[in-house]
Structure formats: structure tokens, C-alpha cells
Amino acid sequence: MAAPVSGMGEAPAERLPVNSTSFQKKTRSKLVSIPGTRPSVQNGQLLVSTGVTSLDYLLGGGLAVGTVLLIEEDRYDSYSRMILKYFLAEGVVCRHELFVATAQDNPDDILQELPAPILDDVAVPKAVEQPRLTGEPQDSLDAMKIAWRYQHLPKVQSALASSSRFGHYYDVSKTMEAEIRQAAKCHRFCLPDHVTPSSTAHRLESYSALLESLQEVIHREGFDLAAPMSKSRNILRVGLHSLGSALWGDDLCCHDKPRHRHALTTFLYGLRALLRSSLSVAVVTLPSHLIQDRALMGSITRLCDNAIALESFKGSERETNPLYKDYHGLLYVRQVPHLNCLASQLPDHKDLAFKLKRKQFSIERLHLPPDLSETVSRVSRGELASACGPSASGTKNLDF
């Protein structure tokens, strides 16, 4: 299933296991293949796509199963929410199960906004058959005259088969059709439904309830690694929206010296423990621009495996800056993990910018376009003239 590694010169043959599709991370026993995943070419880790192909490339091929991706939100939570929706939409297309947790909005709001996939090979469940006209024999309608060899093959895929590709493209101007969305199993956690009593300084009841609910879903649906391997395995995609905000009862974002200083970090530790022992992957968005304590942000980042930060130009003076006109914002890769190996896949460049196009969320290296405008050259020539000649304002446009 995995493509042979041709470009990596220093990967010795004995490093890859004999069955390149077994997950080296979890078990070595049997060959299991789960739709929508592929092993990493670097270390045999099982990867899933985040839904954004350029983000997959940045993270070293995809998001490793059992890890957490932390997204530091941009100021208006537009692009981080978009990436979360891409992640969940990819889960629907690959037929993974979803777990969405929010503090205030209904998780269904996020689920209804998922972008529509653009592919041909994502089959839609067939609508009700049109009633056949009476009197016409079926053979004459169905009989093929030219391509009669293909007559016995089924015309349309009647079942919703999962796509075999890794990473899909989405059209953000349309939302996903309800049939495709409802074919995926989704577990919801909405905080207002879980009444929380008072909490201690080190553990918030909201986070404990979330952790408990997640563990219960993992046990019940069989995502545990300890569960018997006879069943077909699937991946659970966990999306946690705006963790650490005041809506979760946490005062990290409100005070300089928060009372519940370690509640979020303890939750992230428990989340890592849950994910490492199950076939799940999590994306957490965090309003980091509200947290004043940079050292606390550092320990939060260390407890998540992958971490990126988004900074959008919307509302800042960079929006009108002609240098940034091609992009919507900057993207920082804060951390890339090294799991089951010594070296991590560090990105080549640290200055990255993103742009949300209709069919693609592209992340590129920030490069400034060549400056070909006339005004610039006129100013520079004028500056030169006024420097060497008498400093009269009239001589600005003279060039020698």
C-alpha cells in the first residue's frame, strides 16, 4: 500500500518493517489497514490527513495517529475554525468517526458548516430509483449495444464506499450535503448539557467531564488498542473548539495570575494519555492571543505534539500593506514531534503564509513580489537628486 521510498537516500532497507502497512507504533502483530490512513515514509508511523494538503506536508506527511495538533487561533477565530472544519470533513469523507466538543455553540453548528468535497470518487448514496415506465421491457433499456462486455458491471456505486485517496480537496463556497454528513457517526459534547459543580484549583470539572466523556466513547466504540483485533478498526477524530477560553470555566485567558493555572495542562496530559492508548487523533484550537503568560503557553505547546499558530491580517494594518496582498495571514510552526525516532521533520523555512482560496487552503513560503511600481522608482530617483543637488522641493522630479 505504501509507495516505495525512492527519494530518501539514507533510509536503510532494514529500517522499514517487512509489512510496510502494519503500524509500527501500536502493534507489530497483524497487518491492518484502515481507510483514510497511510504509513509515514520516514518512520512507519500511521498517518491521517488533516484535510489541508499543504498542512499535511508541513507536519511531515500527515497527522500521526495518537497525537494532538494544537492550533493557536487567529484573532477572530475564522481560519482556525476553517481548519477544524477541514479536519472533520476529511473524517466524514474517509468514514472515520467524529467527536466534537464545544463550550457554547452547539456542535451541530460546526457540523453543518463543513465544506463540500470536490472529488468524483466520493460516492453519494443513490437517491430513490425513478419508477420505470410500464410497458417497456427492461432488457431493451439496459442492453448495451456497443460496450456490451461491460453490461454486467454495476452502473452506480450503491453503497457509500470510502475514498481510497489520502487527502481531499474541498469547496468552501458550498456546504457538505446532508446525506454524506449523516453517513458518518458523530459524537457530541456540549458543555452546557453537563452541569458542573464547583471545581478545585487544579482540576476543572468541565475538563474532567470532557475527558470522561471521551474515554467513555473510546471504550464503547472500540477504539482502544487493547480491544480485540478481530473487528475492523477505525479512527476517531476529536475536534475540541476554543479550549482554554472563559466559556469552559477556565480563567487562563482572563487573568494574569489565573487561579486554575494547571487545569488545562492537566487536561492536555490526560488527553495525551487517552490518545496514545487508542486509535484517535485530536485537533485542539486555543485562543492563545488571550493568554498573557508566555511561559504557560510554552508548557501547553510542549504537552501537544504538533503546534501551529495562525495570524490573520484581517483588521490589522497589514491588510492594506501591498507586500501582503497575496496572502490572508501568516502561519508559524511552533512544534513538530519526533515520535518513535530520534530526529524530527523540521520544516525548511520558518516564514510561511497562508491563503484561503475557494478550492484550497494553501500554505506557502512567504516571498515578497518584485517591486515594479512606478512610484517606488520615482521616489528613489528623487531622493538621489535631492541628496546631491540643492535641497529644493522643485528639483524632486528632475533626473539626471
Next chain:
Amino acid sequence: MFTELNSILSSSPDSVTPGEFILVSDRQSDASFLIHHFLSFYLRSRCKVIFLGLVQSFRHYSAVSQRLGVSLTQAKEKGQLVFMEGLKESLSVLIPQADNTESQAMNFLRDPPVGLRSLYEFVRSCAVGSGRAEDGAEEWGPPVLLVDDVSVLLSLGVDAGAVLDFSHYCRAAVCSQMKGNMVMLVRCNGEEEEEEDGEEGAEALLKGLTHQCSLNLHVQGLPTGYCKDIHGQVEVCWKRRQGDGPHTQRNLFQYKVHDKGASFFPRGTSSAVL
């Protein structure tokens, strides 16, 4: 086990200096590759190893050690390695269940201000247990305690003073009493000059542990910026040596981590540059 690091530290698996407290610290960098080195080094020198893996699963260390030529599962079966998987044991404490047989080690998660006494008791029972020779069991060398990493305890709500007490008690038990060694990884995030009121815990912990240790390996990024070929610099600082009298010796190396190990070279002599 990184051969270049062995020659830098003048250590070899055959002759292990007893009673050493090695502190691996990093600032805005990742020094966990050194923990893998020390784990394979002490397993090769046939010491009994007690590993507190608080941040990663057993599979991770096992996979890396396989690349370095040591099998953790075999060592565990033979009784040479006692591996405490912090993540797994913490779940039973964080999510209380009706019927769970929890080990006492991660009990501090229930009420972090109380301190790390239960963790110390666990370490002590493992270290003392190695002294008795059981029937049919092999004799291992002095116990070695490896902790990866200590700063996560601060994130879980434990006080910096409690962590310093824990390291002092462990040093007294493992290094002085049993003539073993101790290796700890501590991670720091901020710049050294900043005075952060919020996180005085991490700086105080780093300073306290640096004072307690006998050998400090401090990993940092390059002062000139990010480079793909040179991953950072390591400052090796010996506190005291028995024969040489009280003097500190510091050496600075640059390193690059690759798949099967890490290479260390003096400043400016990286193969990417020369």
C-alpha cells in the same frame, strides 16, 4: 548510545562512575535525544535501570532504543529495566473509576500541592529491590534512575520546591546510599534574562537542579538562528571531579541529530560548513 558523546564525557559502558547526578537541561529546544542515549548506555553497562517515562509511551522509547541497538522489552522481561509509564497510570487517577487497581506512583495527581512522596516511595522500593538476589535472577549493577521529564510535573500543578525535594531524596537514596546514578531531563521555555513572575517555578527548578547535579548537559538552539544542518549546541559542564579538586570545566559542542544517533562536533566544524 552515541559514541561521540561517550568520548566527550570520557565514559564507557564498562566503567561507570558511581554516584553521579547528570542533569540534561534545555532551553527552547529538545534535549530528549540525550535521554535515549543514557538509557541505552546504562542498559549496555548492565546496571539496573528505573525509568520514569512521564511524557511518552513505552512504544516510543522502545522503537528508538531498537535503532540504537538495545531491546527494552527484553530488558523488562529479564528484570533489568523497571519502566513506569506515567501516561497510562495517570488515566486511572484523572478519571476515577469504581474498580481500578491503581499503582501509588501517580497519586500526586489527585492533590498536587501535597508533593511527590508517593513517587519517591515507588522509586525507593524499586531501587532497594535490586539489592536482593532472587533465585535464578541475574545480578545487575547499581541502580540508575532516569526521569523524562521533570518539568511536566510543574505543568501538572506540583510546586518547584516539591520537585527539588524529590530530586534531593532520590539523590540521597540512589546516588549516595546505593552508589547508583541519576539522570534527569528538565525543560525551560523562556529567555534567561526575562523575569517572569508567572513561571518562576521553571527557572527556580532549573537553577536548583543545576546546583545539585555533578554534570550538566545544557542544550540550546544556535545563537545565530535556525539552521537545518546544525540542530543546536550542547554545553557540557562538570561540577566536580574526585581527583582534580574543586573546579568547573565547560565545553561547548554543536550537534546534529539523525536517524541512528547524534553527531557532536566543535563549533564551526559541521560537515555542512566545511
